[in-house]
Amino acid sequence: MAAAKQIRIVVITAPERLEQDWITRLSNEADVERLDRVGVLTAGVEMVQQSRPDIVIVDRELEQTEAGIRQIFTSVPGALCIALVAQPDMAVLRRLVAVGARDVLGRPVHYNDLINSMRSVLATESDRRTRALVPLGDEADPRGRGKLVVVMSPKGGVGTTTIATNLAVGLRQISGGRVVLADFGLQFGDIGVHLNLWSKHTMQDLLGHVEDIDDAMLSQVLQQHESGIQVMLAPNEPETAGEVSGIQVETILNHLLERNTYVIADTWSFLDEVAATLLRRADEVLVVTTPEVPALKNTKHFLEYLRHQDLADGRITLVLNRFPSVDGISLQDVQQHLRHPVGANIPSEGQLVTHSVNRGIPIVLSHPQSWAAQSLLKLAAHVAGDKVGTITLTPDNLKGGKGKEREKEPPARVEKQRRGLLRFSRHET
Numbered sequence: 001m002a003a004a005k006q007i008r009i010v011v012i013t014a015p016e017r018l019e020q021d022w023i024t025r026l027s028n029e030a031d032v033e034r035l036d037r038v039g040v041l042t043a044g045v046e047m048v049q050q051s052r053p054d055i056v057i058v059d060r061e062l063e064q065t066e067a068g069i070r071q072i073f074t075s076v077p078g079a080l081c082i083a084l085v086a087q088p089d090m091a092v093l094r095r096l097v098a099v100g101a102r103d104v105l106g107r108p109v110h111y112n113d114l115i116n117s118m119r120s121v122l123a124t125e126s127d128r129r130t131r132a133l134v135p136l137g138d139e140a141d142p143r144g145r146g147k148l149v150v151v152m153s154p155k156g157g158v159g160t161t162t163i164a165t166n167l168a169v170g171l172r173q174i175s176g177g178r179v180v181l182a183d184f185g186l187q188f189g190d191i192g193v194h195l196n197l198w199s200k201h202t203m204q205d206l207l208g209h210v211e212d213i214d215d216a217m218l219s220q221v222l223q224q225h226e227s228g229i230q231v232m233l234a235p236n237e238p239e240t241a242g243e244v245s246g247i248q249v250e251t252i253l254n255h256l257l258e259r260n261t262y263v264i265a266d267t268w269s270f271l272d273e274v275a276a277t278l279l280r281r282a283d284e285v286l287v288v289t290t291p292e293v294p295a296l297k298n299t300k301h302f303l304e305y306l307r308h309q310d311l312a313d314g315r316i317t318l319v320l321n322r323f324p325s326v327d328g329i330s331l332q333d334v335q336q337h338l339r340h341p342v343g344a345n346i347p348s349e350g351q352l353v354t355h356s357v358n359r360g361i362p363i364v365l366s367h368p369q370s371w372a373a374q375s376l377l378k379l380a381a382h383v384a385g386d387k388v389g390t391i392t393l394t395p396d397n398l399k400g401g402k403g404k405e406r407e408k409e410p411p412a413r414v415e416k417q418r419r420g421l422l423r424f425s426r427h428e429t
Contacts, residue, residue: 006033007122010051010079012044012068013037013059022109045071048079055118059084059107062092066099073100080121084109145257146178148314149264149383150282154302156269158290159321161185162353163346163376164266165194166362167286169227170380173364177261180222182232184249184267184274186241189234191266196360197231199223203252204235207244210251218255227365232256246277253281262383271305279306282314284383289338290322291329300338317343319379324348324393331393344379344390347371371395 009032011023018037027035036051038044041064048056049072056072056079058065069081080102085092088106096104102121105113151164168181182203183189192198201221206213222230235241256263265278279285285306289299299318306312318340323331325348335342349363349372356363364373371392381388 007031007055007118008033008051008053009035009055009057010044010048010053011035011037011057011059012041012048013039013057015039017059020109022111022114025111026114041068044068045075048072049075052076053079054122055079056081057084057114058082062086062095066095069096069101070099078125080125082114082117082121145254146260147262147283147383148253148257148278148281149262149284149286150267150278151264151286151288152267152275152279153269153288153295154298155289155295158288158295159346159353160269160288161190161194161266162357162363163286163288163319163321163379164264165191166364166373166376167380167383168229168262168264169225169362170364170377171262171264171384172228174377174380175261175384178259179229179262179264180232180256180260181225181229181264181266182252182256183234184265184278186234186244186268186274187238189266191231192233194357194360194362195225195231197223197225197233199233200236202233202235204237204240206252207235207240207248210248213251213255215259218259227362230260244274246273249274249277250281253278276311279312282312284314285312285316286319286379286383287316288319288321291320291325291334293329296329296334296337303338303340316340317382319343320345322346322348322350331391342391344375344382345392346375346379347392347395 007029009026011026013020013023018039023035023037026032034053036047036053038047041060044056044058045068056069058068058072058081060068062085065083065085069083072079072081077100081100083096083101083104084107085096085104086107088104093104102124103117105117149167151160151167153160165181168179171177172179181191181195183191185191186203201223203221205221206217209217222232225231253263265282267275267278287299287303289295303316303318306316318338320331320334320342323334323345331342331345349370352367352370353363353372356366359366363370364376367373368377374395375390375392378388378390378392382390
């Protein structure tokens with residue numbers, strides 16, 4: 001077996017089966033550091049609880065196997081259990097998987113099947129531990145850091161703060177992880193307005209003490225929102241923005257990413273040292289634009305600048321906000337003009353969004369079944385790594401199946417109104 005580390009195994013079997021050939025062969029594998037054989041179920045469970053092996057193979061009668069795996073899974077969830085049974089039919093498989101078995105094999109044991117099973121469950125668990133971001137208080141994330149998502153636009157007024165706030169709440173809802181929303185609109189950040197939060201403690205409290213940041217300081221600065229996310233508000237004094245350095249931002253990010261699953265950074269609409277630091281550190285950059293000529297012009301130049309300067313190492317997702325909308329530009333024209341695929345769209349539902357912002361309640365909470373809220377939740381799922389369709393040109397809740405997701409152009413009656421609005425830019429492409 002090829003393995004990233006030495007493997008520790010406990011085999012719990014019946015006394016008369018302790019000397020089975022497959023156990024001896026397994027103990028002689030080059031990657032097996034230690035293999036313990038136990039002929040008593042209770043003693044085997046106790047050994048697992050004490051030694052915490054990588055693999056536990058339970059080879060007892062069905063009821064005993066079920067009881068043993070249940071105890072192991074609840075007390076040592078990191079130990080991967082493989083069950084050996086006389087008749088591995090669907091009913092047996094369901095019983096054992098329900099209590100925590102990672103695989104079920106039949107007797108007599110075919111050695112190659114056992115090796116392949118172990119390889120598979122170890123690889124799956126290794127991948128889970130690498131990818132999963134575990135909330136603070138549980139097992140630490142193997143990468144030692146959460147995921148930084150930067151929401152940015154080269155033009156103000158396109159809805160970056162609305163998307164950032166709803167994204168943060170959506171990630172909290174779908175992942176259950178620890179989510180921090182940080183307002184890097186340092187002069188006039190609006191995160192507090194969108195969430196109906198205010199505090200005299202803001203990011204400014206950390207800037208002069210970045211070398212001394214600890215849990216106590218963060219707990220004072222991070223404001224708890226009813227959705228479960230934590231919020232770091234922008235400084236209350238606009239002049240503070242000119243005093244913030246990239247090194248300070250880097251240090252604050254390090255502390256936030258060490259303690260949280262996701263950090264969502266909402267930032268302003270021009271490139272400075274703070275924005276450059278955020279972009280370089282980002283695992284994902286959401287570039288927000290709208291289907292109007294000025295916004296698309298700025299977005300095109302911004303995307304070209306990111307490419308030429310090699311400024312963003314993470315994935316860049318273009319989010320087309322307020323689309324579809326009346327008299328907007330077609331999706332095809334937008335993508336052709338920007339030379340970048342649109343990764344997600346958020347439909348124009350101005351009345352609901354305005355109502356949400358004015359009340360300080362994100363639309364994913366105030367109107368969770370609305371087209372805009374559902375699109376924002378899909379964007380959150382995309383950011384979390386789910387392979388979900390994020391282009392929705394008709395609402396999912398239309399009757400007669402018309403709400404099915406489509407990645408085609410809008411209906412002809414709308415498209416007719418949109419044609420030609422980007423002709424001004426043909427000479428640029």
